[in-house]
Amino acid sequence: xxxxxxxxxxxxxxxxxxxxxxxxxxxxxxxxxxxxxxxxxxxxxxxxxxxxxxxxxxxxxxxxxxxxxxxxxxxxxxxxxxxxxxxxxxxxxxxxxxxxxxxxxxxxxxxxxxxxxxxxxxxxxxxxxxxxxxxxxxxxxxxxxxxxxxxxxxxxxxxxxxxxxxxxxxxxxxxxxxxxxxxxxxxxxxxxxxxxxxxxxxxxxxxxxxxxxxxxxxxxxxxxxxxxxxxxxxxxxxxxxxxxxxxxxxxxxxxxxxxxxxxxxxxxxxxxxxxxxxxxxxxxxxxxxxxxxxxxxxxxxxxxxxxxxxxxxxxxxxxxxxxxxxxxxxxxxxxxxxxxxxxxxxxxxxxxxxxxxxxxxxxxxxxxxxxxxxxxxxxxxxxxxxxxxxxxxxxxxxxxxxxxxxxxxxxxxxxxxxxxxxxxxxxxxxxxxxxxxxxxxxxxxxxxxxxxxxxxxxxxxxxxxxxxxxxxxxxxxxxxxxxxxxxxxxxxxxxxxxxxxxxxxxxxxxxxxxxxxxxxxxxxxxxxxxxxxxxxxxxxxxxxxxxxxxxxxxxxxxxxxxxxxxxxxxxxxxxxxxxxxxxxxxxxxxxxxxxxxxxxxxxx
Amino acid sequence: xxxxxxxxxxxxxxxxxxxxxxxxxxxxxxxxxxxxxxxxxxxxxxxxxxxxxxxxxxxxxxxxxxxxxxxxxxxxxxxxxxxxxxxxxxxxxxxxxxxxxxxxxxxxxxxxxxxxxxxxxxxxxxxxxxxxxxxxxxxxxxxxxxxxxxxxxxxxxxxxxxxxxxxxxxxxxxxxxxxxxxxxxxxxxxxxxxxxxxxxxxxxxxxxxxxxxxxxxxxxxxxxxxxxxxxxxxxxxxxxxxxxxxxxxxxxxxxxxxxxxxxxxxxxxxxxxxxxxxxxxxxxxxxxxxxxxxxxxxxxxxxxxxxxxxxxxxxxxxxxxxxxxxxxxxxxxxxxxxxxxxxxxxxxxxxxxx
Numbered sequence: 039x040x041x042x043x044x045x046x047x048x049x050x051x052x053x054x055x056x057x058x059x060x061x062x063x064x065x066x067x068x069x070x071x072x073x074x075x076x077x078x079x080x081x082x083x084x085x086x087x088x089x090x091x092x093x094x095x096x097x098x099x100x101x102x103x104x105x106x107x108x109x110x111x112x113x114x115x116x117x118x119x120x121x122x123x124x125x126x127x128x129x130x131x132x133x134x135x136x137x138x139x140x141x142x143x144x145x146x147x148x149x150x151x152x153x154x155x156x157x158x159x160x161x162x163x164x165x166x167x168x169x170x171x172x173x174x175x176x177x178x179x180x181x182x183x184x185x186x187x188x189x190x191x192x193x194x195x196x197x198x199x200x201x202x203x204x205x206x207x208x209x210x211x212x213x214x215x216x217x218x219x220x221x222x223x224x225x226x227x228x229x230x231x232x233x234x235x236x237x238x239x240x241x242x243x244x245x246x247x248x249x250x251x252x253x254x255x256x257x258x259x260x261x262x263x264x265x266x267x268x269x270x271x272x273x274x275x276x277x278x279x280x281x282x283x284x285x286x287x288x289x290x291x292x293x294x295x296x297x298x299x300x301x302x303x304x305x306x307x308x309x310x311x312x313x314x315x316x317x318x319x320x321x322x323x324x325x326x327x328x329x330x331x332x333x334x335x336x337x338x339x340x341x342x343x344x345x346x347x348x349x350x351x352x353x354x355x356x357x358x359x360x361x362x363x364x365x366x367x368x369x370x371x372x373x374x375x376x377x378x379x380x381x382x383x384x385x386x387x388x389x390x391x392x393x394x395x396x397x398x399x400x401x402x403x404x405x406x407x408x409x410x411x412x413x414x415x416x417x418x419x420x421x422x423x424x425x426x427x428x429x430x431x432x433x434x435x436x437x438x439x440x441x442x443x444x445x446x447x448x449x450x451x452x453x454x455x456x457x458x459x460x461x462x463x464x465x466x467x468x469x470x471x472x473x474x475x476x477x478x479x480x481x482x483x484x485x486x487x488x489x490x491x492x493x494x495x496x497x498x499x500x501x502x503x504x505x506x507x508x509x510x511x512x513x514x515x516x517x518x519x520x521x522x523x524x525x526x527x528x529x530x531x532x533x534x535x536x537x538x539x540x541x542x543x544x545x546x547x548x549x550x551x552x553x554x555x556x557x558x559x560x561x562x563x564x565x566x567x568x569x570x571x572x573x574x575x576x577x578x579x580x581x582x583x584x585x586x587x588x589x590x591x592x593x594x595x596x597x598x599x600x601x602x603x604x605x606x607x608x609x610x611x612x613x614x615x616x617x618x619x620x621x622x623x624x625x626x627x628x629x630x631x632x633x634x635x636x637x638x639x640x641x642x
Numbered sequence: 643x644x645x646x647x648x649x650x651x652x653x654x655x656x657x658x659x660x661x662x663x664x665x666x667x668x669x670x671x672x673x674x675x676x677x678x679x680x681x682x683x684x685x686x687x688x689x690x691x692x693x694x695x696x697x698x699x700x701x702x703x704x705x706x707x708x709x710x711x712x713x714x715x716x717x718x719x720x721x722x723x724x725x726x727x728x729x730x731x732x733x734x735x736x737x738x739x740x741x742x743x744x745x746x747x748x749x750x751x752x753x754x755x756x757x758x759x760x761x762x763x764x765x766x767x768x769x770x771x772x773x774x775x776x777x778x779x780x781x782x783x784x785x786x787x788x789x790x791x792x793x794x795x796x797x798x799x800x801x802x803x804x805x806x807x808x809x810x811x812x813x814x815x816x817x818x819x820x821x822x823x824x825x826x827x828x829x830x831x832x833x834x835x836x837x838x839x840x841x842x843x844x845x846x847x848x849x850x851x852x853x854x855x856x857x858x859x860x861x862x863x864x865x866x867x868x869x870x871x872x873x874x875x876x877x878x879x880x881x882x883x884x885x886x887x888x889x890x891x892x893x894x895x896x897x898x899x900x901x902x903x904x905x906x907x908x909x910x911x912x913x914x915x916x917x918x919x920x921x922x923x924x925x926x927x928x929x930x931x932x933x934x935x936x937x938x939x940x941x942x943x944x945x946x947x948x949x950x951x952x953x954x955x956x957x958x959x960x961x962x963x964x965x966x967x968x969x970x971x972x973x974x975x976x977x978x979x980x981x982x983x984x985x986x987x988x989x990x991x992x993x994x995x996x
Contacts, residue, residue, distance in 0.1 A: 073844070080707070085943070086766050087755050094703070094721070095755050169722040255723040260757020276847070279770065279943030280839020280860075302843060307941045310822075314830050314837045489954045491702030498701060508708060545701075 071286075071639060072612055074298035076628050077312055079325030083305035085279045088262035091214045092168060097277045098214075101629025102284050102301055103268035107139060107158070108211035109630045111622040112349055112604075114405035117208040117514040121623065121634060124153060124215050124269055133575075134198055134206040141192040146289035147217050148266065148273040155194040157269075160218040162186055162196075163225045166233060167254040172209035175236045175248045178535075180573045181206045184237065199237075203573045205514055217267045224258050271296040271632055280305050295635045297613070301628075316340060316607050323616070323628045324607040326350070326391055328463050334390055342611030345390075348624035350604035351402050351512030353395060354388075354464065355596035356455065356471065361541035361549030362503045364434060364445060371594040373430035374453075375420040377478050378471055384600040387467035392600035400522050400590040401583075402510045402601045409515070409583045417591040424478060442479050452481050456505040458493040459486035464506045467599060498526075500542040500549070509596060515583050516571040522564070522595055523586070528552070529565030536569050548595055556589045564589055614640050669984070673977040680973050681966070688965040689740055692958050693733060699753055699956035700724045724753060729958060740962065749966070750959035754951060760963035763948060768967070770840050771937070771944030774861050775929040778868025783922055785869065786876020791911050793877060794884030806881060813874025821867045821939035828863060836860050838941030864940045868933060872925070876918065883914035916987055920979045927975020928968075 084095040091098040098104040108120035108128070126142045145153035162183070165173040174182040181203025187195040198206045226232070229251075236247035266274035271293070272284035284301040286293070304321070306312050309328060315321045316337045329337065337343055356378075358365040365371060380394040396403045397419045399410070407414050431438075435446035445451045455472060457464040465486060472482035487493035497505055509521045523529055528538045528546035541549030556562045567582050574582065590596075604624050608616040615638040616631070617623050623634055631637050700721050707717035729736050743750060749760035786809070793805035812820075829837035836842070840860050845853040887893060887910050896906050934946035945964060952960035 084755050086758050086763050088757070092723075093756055094707075094724070167723075170718065256757065259723050260751075262757075276843060278839070278841055278843050278847075279766070280841060280941060281843035283843040300844075305839065305941060305943075307838075307938050307947060310939075311838050311941055314825065317830050318833050318837065489697070490706060491697035491699060491954060491956050492695075494701045494705050495697035498698065508705075511708065 071297050071299035073300045073302050074322050074613060074628065074637070075302045075304060075320060076322055077306060077315075077324045078303050078627070079327075082307070083277060083279065083282055083303065085277050088260070089266045089274055090259070090261050090263065091216060092164060092258050093260070097266075097274055097282055099272075099282065099284070099301075099303055099627065099629065100214075101270065101627035101631075101633065102272040102303070103266055103270045103274050103287075105215055105268070105270045106211065107213050107215060109623070109626050109633075110208065110212065112351075112625045113513050113622060114349060114351065114402070115408045115513055115515075117205060117512075119622075120208075120211050121626075121630070123211075123630075123633070124158075125211065128207075128211065130207050133202055134204065135202060136195065136197050137207055137210055138189070138193065138195045139210075141194075142291045143192060144291040145269055146291065147219075148268045148287040148289055149217075150289055151217070151219060152191070153215070153269050154191045154218075155188040156191075156222075157215055157218045158194050158213070159186055159188055160222045160225065161213055161215045163229055163233070164216065164221060164258055165213060167224075167251055167258050169252070169255075170209070171203070172206060172213075175233075175251060177201075177237045181209060182237075183210070201573065204575070204579065205516065205572060208514070215269065217269070220263050220267050221258075221261065224254065224261055226254075271629060272301050275300070292633065296632050297637055297639050298632070313337065316343070316609075319343065319609055319611060321607065322609055322613050326602075326605045327607075328388070329390055331389055337607065340609070342609045344608040344610055344616065346606040346608055346616060346619055346621075346624065348604045348606075348620045349402070349404050350602040350625065351405060351510060351518075352508055352602040353402050353510035353598050354392070354467070354600050354602070355398070355507050355509045355598045357505055357507040357509075357548060357596040358594075359500060359503050359505075359541075359547055359549050360551075360595065361500065364436070364451065365503060366549075367434045368593055369430040369434035370436070371597070372420070373427040373434070373436075374475070374480075375594055375597045376423045376427035376430065377475060377480070378597060378599070379422045379474055380599055382474065383467045383470045386470045387463045388600055388602075390603070391463070391605050392602055394600050395598035398591055398594055398596065398598040399587040400509055400596070400598070401518055401587060402512060404601070405510070405512050405518070406587060409580065410587055413584055413587070417588065420597075427478065438479060442481060450481060452483065454483055454485050454503055456485050456487065456493070456497070456502040458490045458506075459488060460490060461506070468506065497547050498545045500547045502547070507596060509598065510601070514571075515579060516568065519564070519568040519571060519583075519586050522548075522590060523550075523568040524565070527565065527595065529568070531569065536566060538563075538565060550593075550595050554589060554593060556585065556592065559585045559588065562589060610640060612640055613637050670977075670981070673980060677973040677977055681969055684969040685741075685744065685962070685966055686737070688969075689737055689962060690733070692961050692965075693729075693736065695953075695956060697956050699728070702954075702956065703754075724756060728753065744966075749963035752952075752957055752960045754955040754957040754960060760959050763960060764945065764963055764967055767943055767945045767948040770942055771933075771946065772929060774864045774936075774942065775868060775933055775944070776926065777861070778865045778933075779872065779922070779925050779929060781865065782869040782872035783876055783918070783925075786873050787880050787911070787915060787918065789873075790877040790880020791884050791907070791914070793881040794888065794914075795907075795910075797881070797885065805877060809874040809877035809881070811874070812870055813878060815871075815874075816935075817867065817871035817933065818935040818939060820870050821863075821936055824863050824867055825939060835863050840942055860940075864933075864936050864942050867936050867940075871936075879918055879921070880914060883917060884910055887914045916983075919986065920983060923975045923979030923982060924972065927972040929971070 078099050081095055087093055087095040087097055089098060090096040091104050106123045107125040108123045111119040111121060113119045124142055124145055125139045128137060128139045130137045141153060147153060162173065166175065171181050172183050177199055178201055180201045182199045183196050184199040185197040189195050196210055232247045232250050236244055236251055239247060268287055271287055271290045273287045275283045275285045282303040286296060286299055290296060312324055312327045313329060313333050316324060317340055319340045319342060358371055360366045384392050384394040397417045399406045399417055401409060431443060437444050443451050453475060455468045457468045468484040472484050475482040487496060496502060511517045511521055525545050527548040527550045530537055530539060530544065538552045539546050553561050553563045562585060564586060567586055571579055571582055606624060615636050617636055623631060628637060703724060704717050704721040752758050752760055752763055755763060789805050793802045796802035825837055828835040836859060842856040845856045847853055893909060896909055934950055936942065937944045937947040949964045952964060
């Protein structure tokens with residue numbers, strides 16, 4: 039027992055020591071700017087991962103120690119609006135065939151070396167090994183860079199290939215820049231010649247060159263620099279499985295704008311940890327997390343707690359597998375749209391993070407208004423209307439017996455709504471919908487998949503009749519409609535050529551028809567129109583968006599349920615000057631906010 | 643009667659007979675051989691099961707990034723290369739490659755942490771699992787055994803009732819409820835404990851008071867949770883064993899002979915604890931599986947969390963590696979338990995004199 043008492047005493051002492059020392063040792067060493075605490079919503083911290091932005095879980099945090107040429111503004115329609123990053127400015131020809139980028143004149147890496155055009159060139163070379171639209175090896179791919187020319191130490195010119203895309207500038211400016219003196223060794227000395235052969239050559243030589251370049255991908259992704267060399271406002275000091283600690287980069291080009299001395303990025307394994315941090319007031323900022331109403335009230339009650347809301351170009355929908363009966367019948371889809379009370383669904387599923395969809399257009403309402411002008415109000419809003427729903431169901435040949443709807447042959451109709459079990463908002467929404475449909479005589483059940491990977495696998499295999507699906511991923515109109523008329527619906531791009539595969543094959547689980555009669559717009563191929571959005575001019579782009587929005591509204595491959603709201607959490611106890619509601623930097627990290635001159639120390 | 647009891651008491655409490663070194667080596671070799679066969683069988687079964695789990699890991703990763711707000715372009719770029727980390731070839735070819743790698747102690751490279759060796763990830767996670775779970779297991783065992791003896795001896799008194807009730811209650815409460823409750827009380831309502839992570843990143847790692855103190859501070863809630871969650875089982879098992887031993891003749895004889903209370907207590911405890919040693923050894927073996935709920939709640943990056951993450955991301959190599967480590971842990975624990983039991987209880991020693 040004496041030994042036990044000694045152990046207990048030792049443990050108590052250790053706890054007391056810990057309580058007395060935690061957060062004091064290095065906080066005391068800061069110069070008054072304090073430690074800014076936040077969460078990176080895009081990934082979980084992995085202490086074993088390299089400090090490498092090409093690694094999906096690498097310890098590089100955008101806006102802090104990870105720098106892009108520029109940072110995208112949260113514009114509903116224009117994907118080419120950016121804030122400067124390592125690029126101080128840029129010019130482009132109207133067709134984006136040529137982009138000239140001028141780097142920040144004072145930009146330096148955290149080891150004191152200047153950021154040069156060579157760094158950008160090497161970064162682009164490394165990006166080619168990873169693929170991506172602007173850095174596609176296939177010369178026929180739309181929006182691929184064809185030539186990279188270093189003009190001088192701070193200027194670089196990039197030329198677009200013959201198959202032009204309106205997304206070229208956007209993709210180019212999103213390039214993450216790494217130091218050539220650290221990452222440059224990953225590229226073989228003959229890399230640029232090999233790239234030339236891959237892009238311009240033909241036959242086996244070109245194929246060999248492509249294989250050589252893509253063969254570098256794994257080497258690039260696994261590359262582990264000994265230490266962080268950053269051109270951002272911070273540089274990684276250390277990382278453990280619970281958090282990453284970044285300290286100020288003294289060589290950052292606009293160091294005066296940066297207030298915190300350090301940034302602590304906390305890891306999380308579940309939303310409830312973020313809630314606890316927010317309730318305890320430990321986080322200066324956290325990205326949107328799905329929060330139940332009761333928890334939200336407690337977060338709001340925390341001292342200094344603040345919620346910032348803005349536009350988020352994402353929407354949740356209930357999608358149909360049109361190769362499964364009766365969902366191949368547009369009347370059935372419309373009937374369901376007339377029966378679902380989207381306001382009620384949103385109130386239950388995502389009261390803080392969503393607004394009920396005004397209608398189904400495939401686009402977030404804010405972007406839709408901007409794209410369609412008055413046309414948006416002419417779309418069918420599908421307000422709850424049991425009489426219209428009944429008429430649609432009868433038009434589909436459905437019959438009602440003993441108050442329950444049955445399939446045309448008389449068989450019972452069972453609507454199975456599939457959702458991943460881990461998405462609590464989707465599960466709540468699906469349950470609300472099944473309840474509403476039940477009230478109207480439709481036998482509906484919710485079926486959950488054990489995890490998201492399984493859900494996506496079964497979805498792609500065409501196993502589901504009705505399933506939840508994210509849509510409206512703007513601002514690029516191509517990205518928006520690619521969710522509805524892309525691979526999930528049978529359209530695939532191979533070597534610059536578009537083809538349509540039969541339902542149930544190669545990930546075509548939506549099973550829509552290849553061409554559709556679209557009233558005044560005639561017969562349209564929605565996948566082909568979507569594909570054109572990636573390279574066509576502004577006027578034509580607007581026309582196509584109009585056609586596709588009307589088509590989506592009439593054909594309802596999905597029922598748009600709610601549009602997401604970007605809900606950011608902030609705490610003004612330690613720092614102030616957070617971006618206001620609807621600011622176009624709201625979707626960027628706090629590190630970028632600091633670069634833009636936001637985030638000031640609270641004056642006591 | 644007295645002579646018989648004396649023999650029994652001695653045989654249970656003071657194992658003195660010894661097997662020849664040759665027999666011990668033969669026994670250990672037999673255990674090791676059976677253990678290796680067991681590991682091979684489990685590795686083979688888990689290999690097949692893992693490859694048959696439905697779901698496309700790259701598609702899953704892509705959609706997860708989209709869900710987190712990444713643009714399709716960025717998400718596509720971030721996931722395209724992952725295909726290179728997926729195993730290729732027929733199932734049989736993959737199996738032969740896997741077994742060949744295992745013989746060279748190579749568990750492959752992770753898909754969810756691309757480019758990083760599975761052994762590195764498991765090694766990194768193991769240290770965050772072994773210490774807290776081991777501490778929790780031993781602490782709960784110690785508390786449970788001591789309190790179990792008291793609960794049995796005082797079973798007709800109020801103390802016995804209270805102890806037995808505490809065991810039943812805690813045994814019935816799921817570990818995640820205890821964890822969430824402790825977090826809510828000590829990390830949110832009365833925030834004197836950290837709510838997540840294994841150590842405050844502000845402290846420089848090393849043998850310095852700040853770092854070590856932070857480690858201990860962060861380990862308190864997970865260890866207490868684990869202790870409380872397992873304590874109930876130990877106390878109830880120990881109480882039941884002690885009650886059974888109390889009815890044995892040799893205890894009555896010891897009391898009648900007027901042996902000191904402490905000696906009688908030792909007789910009781912040492913005989914009642916025997917079956918619990920096997921469970922303890924297996925529990926220690928199981929600790930390589932981590933405690934998924936505790937690690938999830940406290941954001942403790944141990945093997946349990948690693949396993950769950952590997953399953954949700956369909957990281958085949960990491961899943962296989964983690965299963966293998968758990969299997970080896972349990973097999974080794976089984977062997978150790980067998981050998982220990984043989985050593986401490988002569989009745990199970992083959993060819994022994996008892």
